[in-house]
Amino acid sequence: MEKPEKIFARDREWQGLTRFTGLPLGATRGAAALGVVSGRRRQGKSFLLQSLAEACGGMYFAATEATEAESLRLFNASLTRQTGVVADAPFRDWHEAVAHLFRSFRDRPAVVIIDEFPFLVRTSPALPSIIQRELGPGGAGQTSSARLVLCGSAMSVMGELLSGQAPLRGRASLELVIHPFGYRDSAAFWGITDPRLAVLVHAVVGGTPAYRYEFTQGDRPADLDDFAPWVIRTVLNPQTPLFREARYLLAEESAIRDPALYHSVLAAIASGNNTNGGIASFIGRKSDQITHPLNVLEDCALIGREPDLFRQGRSRYRIVEPLITFYEAIMRSRWAELEIHRAEQVWSATRETFLAQVVGPHFEALCRAFALDSGAELFGDQPGEVGSGAVSDPQRRTQIEVDVVALAPRQPNTARRIVSLGEAKWGETIGHHHLNRLTRARDLLSLRGYETGETVLTLYGGTGFTDELTAAAARDDRILLVDLDRLYRPL
Missing domain, CATH: 1.10.10.10 (Winged helix-like DNA-binding domain superfamily/Winged helix DNA-binding domain)
Incomplete structure (x- = not known):
C-alpha cells in the first residue's frame, strides 16, 4: 500500500505497518498475528493507524475510559459494523469477545486495530492473558487470518505487555514505537x-x-x-x-x-x-x-x-x-x-x-543526534555509539566535559577507538581555547588506552567560529567545524 499523501514523513513506520498487515498466512503458520504500537501522546499514532485501516479496509476500534461491560458493547458494535455479522448474544466477557474476533476473520489477512488498549487493561487486567491464550495452541487465533494491532500511549502499560514474563512476551510479530519527528x-x-x-x-x-x-x-x-x-x-x-x-x-x-x-x-x-x-x-x-x-x-x-x-x-x-x-x-x-x-x-x-x-x-542533544545520523559522512566511519562523557585531568584537578563523543563499535581484544570528540556551544563564538580542551581530552584518553590516532575533533557552533579556528580547520582534516547550516542539511 502506498502511504497516503496526508501523512507527513513516517515512511519507515508505514513500511513496517504494511509489511505486518500484508504478512502471508504461511509467515505465521496459518494463524493470526499480533502487532504492538506504542508512543507518547500527540505523536500521531491514531492518525497513522486510522489511515492504515482506511487504506486496507480494516477495523479500527478506539477504546474509551469505560466499564468492562460498556467497552464490550462498544467493541461488539464495531466488530458487527466491520463484518456485517451479528453475534448470537452480547459478549459476557473478553474471553468470548476475543475468541469471536479471531473466528470472524479466517479467509484472508484482515487488520483489526484496538487503540487506547491501556483503557481496556485498566478495567480488565486479564485481557493480555486472554489474547495470549487465543493466539496459542487450541486458541481461536490458530485458524484466524486476523492481524491484530494493539496501540496505546500509556508507556508504562505498553512497555510491560511484551517484557519479562508478560503473557504476550514473544507473541508479537511487530513492535513499533512512534517517536517524535527528528529535528x-x-x-x-x-x-x-x-x-x-x-x-x-x-x-x-x-x-x-x-x-x-x-x-x-x-x-x-x-x-x-x-x-x-x-x-x-x-x-x-x-x-x-x-x-x-x-x-x-x-x-x-x-x-x-x-x-x-x-x-x-x-x-x-x-x-x-x-x-x-x-x-x-x-x-x-x-x-x-x-x-x-x-x-x-x-x-x-x-x-x-x-x-x-x-x-x-x-x-x-x-x-x-x-x-x-x-x-x-x-x-x-x-x-x-x-x-x-x-x-x-x-x-x-x-x-x-x-x-x-x-x-x-x-543544542548539545541535537549535535549528538547529528553525529549519529551523519557519522559516516562526517568522520568517514559510522560510530557504534554516540553520547557524552567526562574526562578526568589529574594534573589540573578538573574534569573535561565532552559534549559529543562518538565511539567505534567494540572489537574484542583491541583498544576502543574514538571516532570523534566534540564541543557544542550555542551562545558563544568558538575559538582555539575550545579546540585546546578537546585536544587535552584526546591526549588524556590516549594515556588511558583508547585509540585516538584518527580521532576527529569536532566543534559544533550555534554562533560561529573565529577566523583563526576556521583557518586551522582548513589545514587539518582532523579538525571539523559544524555550523547550523550543516546541522540542518538534508542527509
Whole structure:
C-alpha cells in the first residue's frame, strides 16, 4: 500500500505497518498475528493507524475510559459494523469477545486495530492473558487470518505487555514505537527554513506533531524577530492548550501517583542537576529514595538515562520531551504570574534562563543526534555509539566535559577507538581555547588506552567560529567545524 499523501514523513513506520498487515498466512503458520504500537501522546499514532485501516479496509476500534461491560458493547458494535455479522448474544466477557474476533476473520489477512488498549487493561487486567491464550495452541487465533494491532500511549502499560514474563512476551510479530519527528523533519513540518529559528522552536515544542496545528491553531513564528512574541502568544498564553500541556503529560500517566515529587525530579534535571546524587540533593531526598520515581519516569518515556561513555557505572538523566524542560525551567516557578497574563514580564525575566538551561543543553542533544545520523559522512566511519562523557585531568584537578563523543563499535581484544570528540556551544563564538580542551581530552584518553590516532575533533557552533579556528580547520582534516547550516542539511 502506498502511504497516503496526508501523512507527513513516517515512511519507515508505514513500511513496517504494511509489511505486518500484508504478512502471508504461511509467515505465521496459518494463524493470526499480533502487532504492538506504542508512543507518547500527540505523536500521531491514531492518525497513522486510522489511515492504515482506511487504506486496507480494516477495523479500527478506539477504546474509551469505560466499564468492562460498556467497552464490550462498544467493541461488539464495531466488530458487527466491520463484518456485517451479528453475534448470537452480547459478549459476557473478553474471553468470548476475543475468541469471536479471531473466528470472524479466517479467509484472508484482515487488520483489526484496538487503540487506547491501556483503557481496556485498566478495567480488565486479564485481557493480555486472554489474547495470549487465543493466539496459542487450541486458541481461536490458530485458524484466524486476523492481524491484530494493539496501540496505546500509556508507556508504562505498553512497555510491560511484551517484557519479562508478560503473557504476550514473544507473541508479537511487530513492535513499533512512534517517536517524535527528528529535528530536520520537525523543521520541515513547521515550514521553518532558518536553522537558528528551527533550533529555538524545537527547544520549546520538540518534534511532537500535534503541537504544530491542534495546540497552536497553526500559529508559527514568522522569523527570528517573531520568536519571542510567538512564545508569549502560544506556550505562555493561558488561553491555549499548549499552556497546560506539560502538566497533563504527567497527569495522564497512571503510574505517577505523587505529581509534586515527580515535578521536583524533573525540575532538578531541567536545572542541570542530572545525576542521581544531584537530583537527590536538589529535592532534599536521599539517593535511594529517588530510584523509584526515576524508574517510573523512564518507563513513561519522559526521561532517558544516558551513560557517561568514559566513566563506567556513571550516568546522567535527560528530559525527553522539550516542552517539559521548558515548563520546569521557565513556567513552573512563575505559574501564578502567567495565569494572570503576565507573559511578557515573565519572558523578559527568564530569557537568559531559557538560553542557558533550555537551548544550550538541547543544542548539545541535537549535535549528538547529528553525529549519529551523519557519522559516516562526517568522520568517514559510522560510530557504534554516540553520547557524552567526562574526562578526568589529574594534573589540573578538573574534569573535561565532552559534549559529543562518538565511539567505534567494540572489537574484542583491541583498544576502543574514538571516532570523534566534540564541543557544542550555542551562545558563544568558538575559538582555539575550545579546540585546546578537546585536544587535552584526546591526549588524556590516549594515556588511558583508547585509540585516538584518527580521532576527529569536532566543534559544533550555534554562533560561529573565529577566523583563526576556521583557518586551522582548513589545514587539518582532523579538525571539523559544524555550523547550523550543516546541522540542518538534508542527509
